[in-house]
Structures are given as C-alpha cells and as structure tokens.
C-alpha cells in the first residue's frame with residue numbers, strides 16, 4: 001500500500017481554507033492525459049478546472065522531453081484506429097514528422113506542444129492552475145467533496161462534483177486508500193536530455209553501425225566504465241525542425257520507486273550526473289570535429305512506472321496480444337508490449353508473434369511467443385488491441401477516475417499501454433465518463449460502459465473502425 005510512515009508526528013492546527021474555485025469536474029495533473037480529460041468534459045458542457053504542479057502542460061511529452069506519439073493506424077498501416085484529440089492537437093503543430101516502421105511515430109517539438117495544449121484548454125473554457133500542487137482532499141461518505149492545493153497564494157480548496165486523478169502516481173488514489181500494488185519489475189525511470197552533436201558518421205563507420213543507428217549506446221559499452229557509466233540500452237531521436245540536436249534517453253536510473261520523495265530526489269540527481277558523463281565521454285571519444293553539449297535537461301525525470309490501483313478489470317497482456325474486442329471499448333492501440341527490465345535489457349512482444357530481447361551488452365535474441373505458446377504463426381493475426389471501460393472503474397469511491405500510468409494492468413500489459421497515444425485515449429474516456437456521471441447523477445460504477453464508448457466515439461476516439 002502506498003503511504004508515508006514516520007515514528008514522529010506533529011498535529012496540524014485546524015484552519016479555514018478558502019474555496020478558490022468550484023467546478024463540475026476537477027482534473028489533477030496536466031500531461032496530455034489530464035488535458036484531454038479536461039477538454040473532452042468541457043466540450044460536452046461541463047465546467048472544468050485543471051491543476052498542474054509544473055509550469056506547463058504535457059508531462060513526459062513536454063517537460064520530460066519525450067516528444068513522440070505512436071501511430072494512429074493498425075500495424076498494417078491500413079486502418080485508422082485512433083483519432084480524437086491526439087490527432088486534432090498534432091494537426092495544429094507546425095513542426096511534425098511521421099515515420100513508419102516498427103513503432104511508427106509522430107515526432108514533434110515539445111515546446112510547440114506546450115503552447116498548443118495551453119490553447120486547447122483555453123478554447124474549451126477550462127479554468128487553469130499552473131504551479132499548483134494537489135496536497136489532500138475531503139470526503140463525504142464515498143464521495144470526494146473538495147481537494148486542497150498549494151500555490152503562490154498559499155493553501156486553497158477546489159470543490160467539484162467529479163475528480164480525475166491524472167497525477168501519474170495516483171496521488172488522489174493514495175489519499176483515498178484505494179488498494180494499490182507495484183509490479184515485480186518496476187520499469188526504471190530515465191532522465192532525458194537534449195544533446196548537441198550528431199555528425200558522427202566517421203565514428204559510426206568505425207563501430208560498424210548504420211547511418212540511422214545510434215552511436216552512443218555502443219560508445220557506452222566500450223568506454224562508459226571509464227566515466228562511471230553502467231551499461232545501458234538507451235535510445236535517441238531527432239526533433240523536427242531542429243538540426244544537430246537530439247533528445248537522448250540513455251540514463252536509466254535503477255532501483256528506485258519514484259512515487260516516494262527521497263527516491264525521486266536521489267534519482268533526479270543521479271540522472272543529471274549520468275547526462276554529464278555521456279557528454280564527457282562523447283567529447284573524448286566522439287567525432288573530433290563535433291561540439292558535443294548538453295543543450296537542455298528535462299524539467300523532471302521521466303517516470304515510467306510506480307503504483308497501480310485496483311479497478312474492476314486488470315488489463316491482461318494475452319488479451320491485448322490476441323486482440324480481444326469489447327463493446328465498451330475506450331482504447332485501441334498497437335504499441336508493443338515493451339518491458340524495460342530492472343537490470344538486464346529491454347523486451348518487445350509484438351502482435352505478429354515476434355519477441356525481441358535486447359541486452360545491455362548489445363546482444364539481441366529474437367523468438368516467437370506465439371510459437372512458444374503453440375499458437376499458429378501463419379495466417380490472420382490481430383492488427384491492433386483494445387481495452388474496455390471497466391479498467392477505469394474502481395469500486396470504493398463514487399466520483400473519481402484514475403487516468404494514466406497508474407492503470408490496473410499486469411506487468412506486460414502495462415508495458416504496452418503506458419505509451420502516450422494510449423494514455424491520451426484513457427484521458428478522453430475519463431473526461432467523457434465524468435461528464436456522463438454528472439449528467440446522469442450516477443457513480444462511476446453505475447455508468448454504462450457502452451454508453452461511454454459511444455459518446456467517446458462521437459469525439460473521434462477509440463471506436464472509429
């Protein structure tokens with residue numbers, strides 16, 4: 001169970017907290033998951049407020065510098081399976097590039113996305129609080145009545161009829177005592193940075209790697225020890241419209257659970273130190289004609305995995321990989337089961353049966369999970385997976401949904417669902433469900449999932465095939 005324990009306590013004196021805002025729906029956490037929840041509820045007519053502790057929206061996609069969302073199409077690239085706000089917002093960006101292949105993705109400039117997320121919220125009439133931390137809540141029976149926030153004005157309360165916990169770690173769920181768990185292998189965080197210096201063709205030839213492959217991981221294998229870098233299977237990608245600067249993610253920080261303050265602090269410092277070591281290594285062993293520099297550091301470390309909270313349905317990787325369909329579909333996706341092992345490497349399981357494991361020493365093992373399970377390896381196979389609404393339905397509190405990486409999922413299913421194109425859809429579904437709960441005066445567990453799916457589809461999400 002996620003909670004803070006101590007042997008020593010102080011009693012907080014009772015005090016009056018001013019109500020700073022009242023709304024129908026209050027969204028806490030403003031990655032695209034939270035923003036899309038807020039916008040969908042507001043477009044349906046709800047009065048919505050959103051609270052974000054950073055200075056901008058977008059979460060890992062912007063402040064974490066991971067500026068890519070995966071494909072809107074099935075694995076064959078023939079059928080569009082995702083639309084909604086992900087498609088709408090990307091179409092508003094001026095610097096966007098789509099690359100096909102395994103893990104087909106839209107690449108964008110994270111700074112542009114920040115500005116566009118501000119704009120969609122404003123246009124939808126959502127009340128915005130930036131630099132504002134959620135710190136606690138009040139309950140009346142099984143209903144949340146208000147949340148407490150802290151910002152430059154001090155402590156304030158926000159009242160609402162329905163709450164969406166989009167904090168990633170599930171901070172409201174923690175305070176509500178909703179049953180939580182961590183997976184055996186908590187996927188490690190990575191501190192992402194932007195590095196200047198990509199003209200390393202000579203070095204690539206020397207290392208025998210292709211032009212479009214990344215030079216830094218083999219460099220870390222060969223020279224990392226000298227700089228105190230442990231083997232890593234990091235990756236990089238370019239940013240459209242920007243030259244000679246890539247974002248890099250070869251800074252996994254192992255052995256921490258970043259939903260806890262001390263772990264978070266320690267991991268931030270280790271992550272930044274790793275970035276500096278990579279730059280120093282590149283200056284010594286990279287292309288001598290290149291000027292390697294640390295251009296930008298994520299404003300907080302990228303967190304993949306902490307706590308998960310129990311709901312009516314736990315996402316199951318075999319149901320995903322076998323393409324099970326649901327009437328109350330709220331999400332379609334194709335991203336592989338992608339599990340960053342705590343210490344050994346990264347494993348991908350694909351819908352077509354391929355299973356690839358890449359180890360930190362650079363070796364790669366390819367097997368077929370369908371063959372291993374005695375399933376046919378030829379003939380028709382699912383080209384995308386889906387998820388039902390009940391994955392969002394917890395049964396303890398009437399008026400809250402947790403939307404984001406705290407999703408109830410087995411370890412492998414989480415490896416697929418955790419990507420942004422998937423969580424964006426979960427955000428939209430939460431916003432629609434919040435609106436319906438208020439409109440029909442129902443608790444979240446009384447909602448009809450098929451009705452949620454139908455209203456969601458009218459906004460272009462999930463059920464568009």
Ligand SMILES: Cc1cc2nc3c(=O)[nH]c(=O)nc-3n(C[C@H](O)[C@H](O)[C@H](O)COP(=O)(O)OP(=O)(O)OC[C@H]3O[C@@H](n4cnc5c(N)ncnc54)[C@H](O)[C@@H]3O)c2cc1C
Nearest residue numbers: 029031033053059060134167168190302303404405419420
């Ligand atoms: C290094 C890395 C690489 C990745 N690569 C990819 C990739 O290539 N493609 C992809 O699609 N996905 C990728 N992922 C996964 C994906 O980015 C995350 O799973 C996803 O962003 C999680 O979204 P979320 O909304 O649940 O949480 P977050 O993005 O963590 O958002 C939570 C938001 O809530 C705010 N918040 C938290 N607590 C509070 C509070 N108490 N009060 C107010 N606000 C609060 C945070 O500031 C943040 O804005 C990657 C993740 C990492 C870490």
